[in-house]
Amino acid sequence: xxxxxVEDEKRLALSLAKGLTAEGYAVDVVHDGREGLHQAxxxxxxxxxxxxxxxxxxxYRVCAALRAAGHEVPILMLTAKDxxxxxxxxxxxxxxxxxxxxxxxxxxxxxxxxxxxxxGQGAGASPVHVHGDLKVDTAARRVFLGEAEVTLTTKEFAVxxxxxxxxxxxxxxAGILEHVWDFAYEGDPNIVEVYISTLRRKLRxxxxxxxxxxxxxLERER
Numbered sequence: 001x002x003x004x005x006v007e008d009e010k011r012l013a014l015s016l017a018k019g020l021t022a023e024g025y026a027v028d029v030v031h032d033g034r035e036g037l038h039q040a041x042x043x044x045x046x047x048x049x050x051x052x053x054x055x056x057x058x059x060y061r062v063c064a065a066l067r068a069a070g071h072e073v074p075i076l077m078l079t080a081k082d083x084x085x086x087x088x089x090x091x092x093x094x095x096x097x098x099x100x101x102x103x104x105x106x107x108x109x110x111x112x113x114x115x116x117x118x119x120g121q122g123a124g125a126s127p128v129h130v131h132g133d134l135k136v137d138t139a140a141r142r143v144f145l146g147e148a149e150v151t152l153t154t155k156e157f158a159v160x161x162x163x164x165x166x167x168x169x170x171x172x173x174a175g176i177l178e179h180v181w182d183f184a185y186e187g188d189p190n191i192v193e194v195y196i197s198t199l200r201r202k203l204r205x206x207x208x209x210x211x212x213x214x215x216x217x218l219e220r221e222r
Contacts, residue, residue: 001116002026004043006036006062007051007078016049019105020112033057037065045073047115049108050095052079060093067094074115078103129164131218134207136164143203150202155180159195163208163218172215 003020007013008031017027028043030036033054040048040062048066052059063075077095096118097111129136135144141157143150152160158180162171173192196216200208209217 001046003047004040004045005029005049008054033062037062040066047074049076052077063095064093076111131164131167145203156195160199167218170211170215170217
């Protein structure tokens with residue numbers, strides 16, 4: 001598997017490249033947006049890790065240009081910005097996933113592997129998860145309950161995504177913290193319960209079941 005890292009923070013880029021190489025990937029690194037676009041267009045890559053704040057051409061424009069040219073390579077965007085607008089803009093330009101700095105390296109590797117698995121399923125793979133009358137579109141970041149669209153914040157969506165992609169399975173609180181807040185989170189782990197409570201209120205109380213001592217499970221109501 002060949003990966004391209006487009007990141008102007010050289011220390012971070014080289015650190016990521018070293019780690020991903022140790023994971024068994026072939027990794028190329030460039031530090032400029034225009035060079036990143038050229039490299040991604042000319043090279044045969046399985047995934048691009050793309051920073052947003054780049055010299056020459058920002059990540060949004062690089063991503064949009066790749067998609068406009070018909071390149072379907074999975075793109076994981078990195079940014080120091082935090083906010084729903086930034087994430088929405090990144091996804092609207094065609095990015096497949098989004099990670100805010102500072103992030104856990106373990107989480108980045110998990111996201112990379114997930115995107116590579118998704119890419120390996122082929123272009124026909126659907127990003128829409130249907131669970132009873134709940135429909136979650138992970139590409140468009142939209143949620144529907146029956147015919148009604150439900151508005152969720154970025155974190156609420158991320159928590160729900162962890163549950164719906166493993167519907168019927170128990171997802172631990174630690175697992176949700178790792179994927180939504182990452183290992184660097186040092187706040188109250190009960191924050192997960194707060195978001196679960198909010199999702200129950202916005203969706204339906206019986207949709208998410210607490211499995212005492214184990215975690216949470218998304219299940220159909222009878």
